[in-house]
Amino acid sequence: GTYSSDDIAAIDVCFPCNPGSYQPDSGSSTCLDCPDGSFQPDFGKDICKLCTKGGYCNAAEKTDGGFTACPPGTYNDKLGLNDANQCIECPAGTYSTTNGAESEVTCLPCPSGTYNDELGESFLLST
Numbered sequence: 001g002t003y004s005s006d007d008i009a010a011i012d013v014c015f016p017c018n019p020g021s022y023q024p025d026s027g028s029s030t031c032l033d034c035p036d037g038s039f040q041p042d043f044g045k046d047i048c049k050l051c052t053k054g055g056y057c058n059a060a061e062k063t064d065g066g067f068t069a070c071p072p073g074t075y076n077d078k079l080g081l082n083d084a085n086q087c088i089e090c091p092a093g094t095y096s097t098t099n100g101a102e103s104e105v106t107c108l109p110c111p112s113g114t115y116n117d118e119l120g121e122s123f124l125l126s127t
Contacts, residue, residue, distance in 0.1 A: 016044030020061030039065030
């Protein structure tokens with residue numbers, strides 16, 4: 001979670017890594033940026049946290065990684081995603097009004113008298 005640099009003369013001190021970065025090894029001269037889909041909001045850490053299911057993260061230095069929920073009609077069942085395009089669309093014949101869905105079970109079958117012939121829909125059409 002810390003680093004020291006030869007560029008800073010006459011200082012025998014280790015510095016904490018900034019939010020959005022980490023350092024898992026001892027004796028390091030730099031910090032590493034958190035990989036895509038992960039974040040670290042605190043100073044001086046040795047790991048990054050994975051973005052939670054139901055959305056994606058794209059701001060490694062923020063408290064929640066800049067978490068954005070997948071929109072209705074989509075879901076995300078994996079940890080560590082970093083892009084809206086990684087949200088999975090509900091199949092045709094189903095719909096979902098859930099924001100930040102973590103599973104395909106939120107994609108409900110269209111009830112009698114309605115249909116949906118598109119992927120990723122959050123509403124129903126009458127027949």
